[in-house]
Amino acid sequence: MFKKLLIIFLGLALVSCAEETQPKPSGDLRLEYPTAKYAEFSSPCDFTFEYSDFAKIENAKKPCWYYIDYPKMKAKVFITYFPVKNDLALHVKESEKMVYEHTIKASSIDTKSFSYPERKVYGNFYELKGPTASNLQFFVTDSTRHYVTANLYFNSRPKPDSLAPAVDYIKKDLLHLIDTFEWK
Structure with a gap:
């Protein structure tokens, strides 16, 4: 009985070691987002723009403040509106301060x-590279009465390589938003 078990054990050991195991090759993450179709948003605060139907617009805590929510990307664009009352330079300075606070990262x-x-739309678009809390920011003004600023934030740690496809998608949407932005 012992001899039979020993022969079976040795036979299994020889057969099982015939082929060396290979590690699986690492796969690349592939994120694909739908082709954007745009819908018009009209604010009671005297401006309109087009936004991607992949996102949804929500009201924020204050009147004339909005979120453009990208739930599948865990991202939000925070849009704030301020009436200009001889303080345009202050608003521009505050927007630039928000951008340049990220110079550390x-x-x-x-x-x-x-x-x-022709539409009285002027402003700056900022793209921040690296592990920053906000990757895209911009402001839009008519330079006399209205001022809108926007900041993109993800609900995750800032990992530029991982977030790059989502940032690129949202960047196209925000550039389209700016191209279609109008004051009422």
Whole structure:
């Protein structure tokens, strides 16, 4: 009996060691988002714009403040409106302060100015690279009566490589928002 068990054990040991196991190759995460279709948003605060139907707009805590929520990306764009009362420079300075507070973590900050005089839409678009809390920010003004600012935040730790596809998608949406922005 002992000899039979020993022969079976040795036979199984020889057969089981015939092929060396190989580790599985690592796979790349592939995030795909739908092609954006845009809907118009009209605020009672004298402005309109188009936003992606992949997102939804929610009212924030104050009147004329909104969230553009991207629930599948765990991202929100915070939009705030301020009436200009001879304090445009103060609003611009505050927006720039919000951007440049990220210089500690940002590897670079790309600034693009835009101007649509036919619609009286002027402002700056900021793209912050690196592990920053906010990746995209912008402000829009008519330079006399209205001022709108927006900041993108993710509900996660800032990991630039992981967030890059979502940031690129939302960046296109925000540039479209700016291109379609109008004062009433």
